[in-house]
Amino acid sequence: MRELINMIVVLSLISGASGLSLAYLKDMTAKPIEDQVLFYVQGPALKAVFPDAENDPLADRKKFDTADGAVTVFPVKKGGKLTAVALEAFGPGYGGDIGVIVGIDVAKNTLAGIGVTTLKETPGLGMRVTEAKYQKQFKGLALDKVGLSGKGGTVDAVSGATISSTGTVTAANKAIEIYKSLKPKLEGAF
Amino acid sequence: MSIVKEFTKGLWKEIPPFRLVLGLCPTLAVTKTASDGMGMGAAVIFVLVLSNVIISLVRKIIPKKVRIACFIVIAASLVVSVELLMQAYAYPLYQSLGIFVPLIVVNCIILGRAEAFAAKNPVLMSAADGLGMGIGFTLSLTFLGALREIFGYGKLFGSAVFGPAFKPFTFMVEAPGAFVCLGLILAAMNYLAIWQSKRAGLPEPAIAASCGGCRACAIGESKQIVEG
Numbered sequence: 505m506r507e508l509i510n511m512i513v514v515l516s517l518i519s520g521a522s523g524l525s526l527a528y529l530k531d532m533t534a535k536p537i538e539d540q541v542l543f544y545v546q547g548p549a550l551k552a553v554f555p556d557a558e559n560d561p562l563a564d565r566k567k568f569d570t571a572d573g574a575v576t577v578f579p580v581k582k583g584g585k586l587t588a589v590a591l592e593a594f595g596p597g598y599g600g601d602i603g604v605i606v607g608i609d610v611a612k613n614t615l616a617g618i619g620v621t622t623l624k625e626t627p628g629l630g631m632r633v634t635e636a637k638y639q640k641q642f643k644g645l646a647l648d649k650v651g652l653s654g655k656g657g658t659v660d661a662v663s664g665a666t667i668s669s670t671g672t673v674t675a676a677n678k679a680i681e682i683y684k685s686l687k688p689k690l691e692g693a694f
Numbered sequence: 695m696s697i698v699k700e701f702t703k704g705l706w707k708e709i710p711p712f713r714l715v716l717g718l719c720p721t722l723a724v725t726k727t728a729s730d731g732m733g734m735g736a737a738v739i740f741v742l743v744l745s746n747v748i749i750s751l752v753r754k755i756i757p758k759k760v761r762i763a764c765f766i767v768i769a770a771s772l773v774v775s776v777e778l779l780m781q782a783y784a785y786p787l788y789q790s791l792g793i794f795v796p797l798i799v800v801n802c803i804i805l806g807r808a809e810a811f812a813a814k815n816p817v818l819m820s821a822a823d824g825l826g827m828g829i830g831f832t833l834s835l836t837f838l839g840a841l842r843e844i845f846g847y848g849k850l851f852g853s854a855v856f857g858p859a860f861k862p863f864t865f866m867v868e869a870p871g872a873f874v875c876l877g878l879i880l881a882a883m884n885y886l887a888i889w890q891s892k893r894a895g896l897p898e899p900a901i902a903a904s905c906g907g908c909r910a911c912a913i914g915e916s917k918q919i920v921e922g
Contacts, residue, residue, distance in 0.1 A: 507757065507759075510757050511757045511759060511760045514755055514756060514757055514760065514764065515760050515763060515764060515767075518752070518764050518767050518768065519767050522767055522768065522770075522771035525771065525775075526771055526774055526775065529774075529775055529778055529779075530778060533778045533779065533781065533782040536782035536783065537778070537781045537782045540781060540782060540783075540785035541781075541785070543785070544785045544786060544789065
């Protein structure tokens, strides 16, 4: 009996100490991790969508509250004026969620382009949604006309990768929904 | 048993992947380049030294029956810490090591050293053992990574070593290349050890039939016979 209690106490103590220190560390590293992800994951995708931005969209980002939680919006400026915004949304892919940075032209109300941030798709098939040939089809689309060509839209899916293609389109449409709901707040914010 | 001896045994005599043939999962998987191997090694050094120290500190209060569970909890917490720190301060390394960072938990070296050494020895000795084993592991991974990077990409630590006329031997950076390289290194280590014991006038290590003709274990035995 003594042995049993001893076992329970020691194992609980060790687990508790581990849990406490990990919680503390997680809290401490949350901020640097967010910065690193922005710099290494979302930064390159933003650069690809807006190669000619005159500001630093990463540094000027702001958080907005929506019904589904906080959303980070990256503003793109030219000549001191807000020309476009970018935000990240996720759509279900073949190997987990696909993260897509969606750029939206504020004046024309069209898509400025998309860039993929995170994905774990099949190499050679689903991974091809990161290719420029697929992504440039999104450029200039009206906000309510984003869809695959099989479903009334104009985007041709990557052959053999319908799920991954649908995932990027879903993500783009989610981003557009968020943009529409945030639009009144965005104009004065940047 | 001196502290120096505990430290140096991990560097050559019991060098983890090549002599103990432990921890092969990361050895084969993340040695595409020398810097990946080195990064993995650094993570393992951190976990191994700290887990050895902590386990050695609490070795007297851990009940025998739940010791493995305690070791794993300690190792897992350290690995998660490494993962968080790596994400926060070395994100590109985290991206290239991917799933293999969390898998350090199940690396045989961590649990092996905890059970075989840290649970029975004082703190300083355990730290020396962990550091030696960790450095040996890092050296092995960096060496294997360098070999594969040189022939597979024509580069070393990212800078070109051959002229532009070099055509990379891409087989080396694919999965089979890792097995072939490791096999050649093990063969070379065996050959060297046999040659050394012949020169020293020791009996030639016997072939262990069940291990495909490997003589690594017998080398240790024949030395012990002479030393004892």
